[in-house]
Amino acid sequence: MTANASPTIVISGTGLWTPPEAITNEELVASYNAYAERFNNEYGAEIAAGKVEEKPLSSVRFIEKSSGIKSRHVYTRDGILDIDRMRPRFPERREDELGNQAEIGVFAARQAMASAGKTASDIDMVVVAAAYTQRPYPAIAIEIQKELGIEGFGFDMLVACSAATFGLHRAYDSLAAGSARCVLAVNPELVTPQVNFRDRDSHFIFGDVATAVIMERAETCTSPGSFAVLSTKALTQFSSNIRSNFGHLSYAADCEPFGRDKLFHQSGRLVFEEVSPVAARHISDHLANLGLTPQDVKRFWLHQANINMNRMVIKELLGDDVAPEKIPSVLEQYGNTASAGSIIAFHLYHNDLIAGDIGMICSFGAGYSVGSLVLRKR
Ligand code: CO8
Numbered sequence: 001m002t003a004n005a006s007p008t009i010v011i012s013g014t015g016l017w018t019p020p021e022a023i024t025n026e027e028l029v030a031s032y033n034a035y036a037e038r039f040n041n042e043y044g045a046e047i048a049a050g051k052v053e054e055k056p057l058s059s060v061r062f063i064e065k066s067s068g069i070k071s072r073h074v075y076t077r078d079g080i081l082d083i084d085r086m087r088p089r090f091p092e093r094r095e096d097e098l099g100n101q102a103e104i105g106v107f108a109a110r111q112a113m114a115s116a117g118k119t120a121s122d123i124d125m126v127v128v129a130a131a132y133t134q135r136p137y138p139a140i141a142i143e144i145q146k147e148l149g150i151e152g153f154g155f156d157m158l159v160a161c162s163a164a165t166f167g168l169h170r171a172y173d174s175l176a177a178g179s180a181r182c183v184l185a186v187n188p189e190l191v192t193p194q195v196n197f198r199d200r201d202s203h204f205i206f207g208d209v210a211t212a213v214i215m216e217r218a219e220t221c222t223s224p225g226s227f228a229v230l231s232t233k234a235l236t237q238f239s240s241n242i243r244s245n246f247g248h249l250s251y252a253a254d255c256e257p258f259g260r261d262k263l264f265h266q267s268g269r270l271v272f273e274e275v276s277p278v279a280a281r282h283i284s285d286h287l288a289n290l291g292l293t294p295q296d297v298k299r300f301w302l303h304q305a306n307i308n309m310n311r312m313v314i315k316e317l318l319g320d321d322v323a324p325e326k327i328p329s330v331l332e333q334y335g336n337t338a339s340a341g342s343i344i345a346f347h348l349y350h351n352d353l354i355a356g357d358i359g360m361i362c363s364f365g366a367g368y369s370v371g372s373l374v375l376r377k378r
Pocket of ligand 1: 267338
């Protein structure tokens with residue numbers, strides 16, 4: 001953990017790129033069920049003989065009740081609802097064209113820079129932190145750096161659900177150490193290409209988005225709406241309960257590079273039960289380190305995976321009687337956007353806080369990983 005000490009480090013701007021296209025639960029369930037019914041008809045005899053498992057149907061009611069998700073934005077609808085494809089279609093871009101992830105990252109980055117009042121020459125470090133990068137190298141951060149005309153350095157980091165908070169943790173440390181002057185942290189979460197839309201248990205979970213944050217030292221900040229970062233804290237604990245085996249070793253392992261285990265898969269209920277108490281403890285420990293309690297926090301910008309999970313975490317911290325404004329949710333509209341969820345919540349729900357108000361960003365999920373930042377409105 002990095003304690004609050006001079007220099008003061010601030011978040012001075014944020015950006016959000018929301019894909020114009022979206023898919024509702026109704027559309028997604030209709031597509032999945034058409035696929036499942038066709039499968040069950042085709043394999044009727046084998047299912048009756050117990051040789052093939054029948055595909056159960058999905059339901060809008062289940063999805064809304066168990067996750068809080070009603071819709072999700074997607075980079076492209078093309079291909080996802082087509083039961084002969086059930087994955088998005090991304091035309092391959094030439095090597096001299098801007099990549100998809102850099103493109104959406106730049107949209108969010110420009111907004112964050114404008115809100116912080118920064119130009120490219122003010123920034124000297126770019127971190128791309130996301131659940132996936134579309135290629136290992138050259139780093140997406142370096143592509144964004146070039147596109148924006150930033151001098152300095154950039155790198156990518158992957159920490160699944162906690163990539164965004166861990167990226168900010170890194171940014172904070174670099175600013176505190178003096179190895180960076182002003183950091184652009186970008187979360188281009190292009191996750192629908194890794195979703196198994198044929199899997200009833202997870203077909204509804206994810207959406208695409210990009211977020212960006214500008215972090216700098218207080219003395220260079222000119223933004224009227226900034227937040228001081230009082231402290232950052234990160235925790236990891238290995239678990240395979242949320243996993244993707246997609247990677248370069250598939251080429252050498254002679255396995256199916258796009259098989260089921262190479263896509264997102266999880267034991268959702270187990271994750272729910274194991275991660276919620278770890279997150280609650282992490283939050284209260286982090287606040288206690290600063291002499292604060294959960295009651296002192298005006299707003300929690302939590303990871304957006306599941307509305308019930310967030311309620312459970314907050315219940316453990318504050319009991320039953322918590323105003324919904326204290327834990328804003330973006331799940332209805334965005335679904336789970338991997339690490340970007342808590343940053344979307346922060347971006348959309350911070351303007352009403354007043355000087356001195358305490359807020360906390362906290363992500364939790366795959367790894368397992370938990371990352372948090374305690375903020376004070378300036
Ligand atoms: N429709 C109808 N019924 C369903 C469906 C469906 N779509 N899916 C499951 N069911 C059934 C189950 O089969 C089960 O039936 P039965 O009782 O007969 O066995 C019943 O509903 C209840 O199932 P669950 O116990 O699994 O249901 P839950 O209430 O636990 O809800 C959730 C399932 C929503 C998945 C929930 O467990 C959850 O959200 N858990 C938390 C998971 C989490 O936070 N994961 C982290 C996500 S990962 C992340 O955030 C970033 C990772 C990297 C990005 C990856 C991008 C691709």
